[in-house]
Amino acid sequence: MAYGALDGTGLDAALRRRLAALIDEGREIWERFDREVRRHEFHPFVAADYERVLATLLPLRRPGLRFLEWGSASGVITIMADLLGLEAYGIELDAGLVEIARGLAARHGSGARFAVGSFLPTGYEWRSPTRDSRLGTIGRGPSGYLELKRPLDDFDVVFAYPWDGEAPIMRDVMRRYGAPGARLILHGQPDETVRRR
Numbered sequence: 001m002a003y004g005a006l007d008g009t010g011l012d013a014a015l016r017r018r019l020a021a022l023i024d025e026g027r028e029i030w031e032r033f034d035r036e037v038r039r040h041e042f043h044p045f046v047a048a049d050y051e052r053v054l055a056t057l058l059p060l061r062r063p064g065l066r067f068l069e070w071g072s073a074s075g076v077i078t079i080m081a082d083l084l085g086l087e088a089y090g091i092e093l094d095a096g097l098v099e100i101a102r103g104l105a106a107r108h109g110s111g112a113r114f115a116v117g118s119f120l121p122t123g124y125e126w127r128s129p130t131r132d133s134r135l136g137t138i139g140r141g142p143s144g145y146l147e148l149k150r151p152l153d154d155f156d157v158v159f160a161y162p163w164d165g166e167a168p169i170m171r172d173v174m175r176r177y178g179a180p181g182a183r184l185i186l187h188g189q190p191d192e193t194v195r196r197r
């Protein structure tokens with residue numbers, strides 16, 4: 001990605017260069033993962049449109065804002081949030097991806113923090129309007145908040161890129177466990193940004 005593509009964002013040249021390098025490496029990681037893993041078996045990691053996510057995050061920036069990515073995969077978006085000055089955390093079920101995310105953070109001079117685990121709080125049960133408790137493509141595992149040492153209601157902004165059917169579950173988790181006034185960004189959904197009252 002040419003860092004000139006970030007012209008007009010109001011970001012200084014050094015930060016634009018860092019973000020462009022992060023997005024480039026993030027795309028390479030995703031293409032390799034797609035080739036080496038996803039072509040052989042189903043894996044829920046599909047990369048978001050990083051430039052669009054960046055455009056969504058830019059107006060939300062303010063010092064001290066705490067950001068959490070649900071299903072952080074290779075870590076690109078959490079690291080992006082950290083480089084933009086947010087206090088950024090990611091939770092991801094696949095330990096191999098968390099290792100990749102930590103390596104990416106180290107190479108890009110980011111203090112983004114990652115936990116292996118589920119973004120679902122301990123004891124969370126989903127009940128759809130038809131009383132269905134299946135989670136679909138959302139995986140199960142020990143909750144990741146303990147490792148982060150922060151509960152969900154410590155976060156001001158939560159980001160996720162949901163598969164079909166996941167968005168209602170994510171909204172329910174946020175409604176029941178999120179902080180009042182926190183923002184949920186569901187990438188690719190028609191009502192992408194929802195503020196919880």
Ligand SMILES: C[S@@+](CC[C@H](N)C(=O)[O-])C[C@H]1O[C@@H](n2cnc3c(N)ncnc32)[C@H](O)[C@@H]1O
Nearest residue numbers: 045046047048071073092093118119138139161
């Ligand atoms: C669609 S990908 C999104 C990746 C990344 N957020 C992005 O936007 O580029 C969903 C990710 O969520 C992870 N995942 C699935 N269930 C999870 C759970 N219960 N807790 C944490 N991560 C989960 C998958 O392993 C996958 O990496």
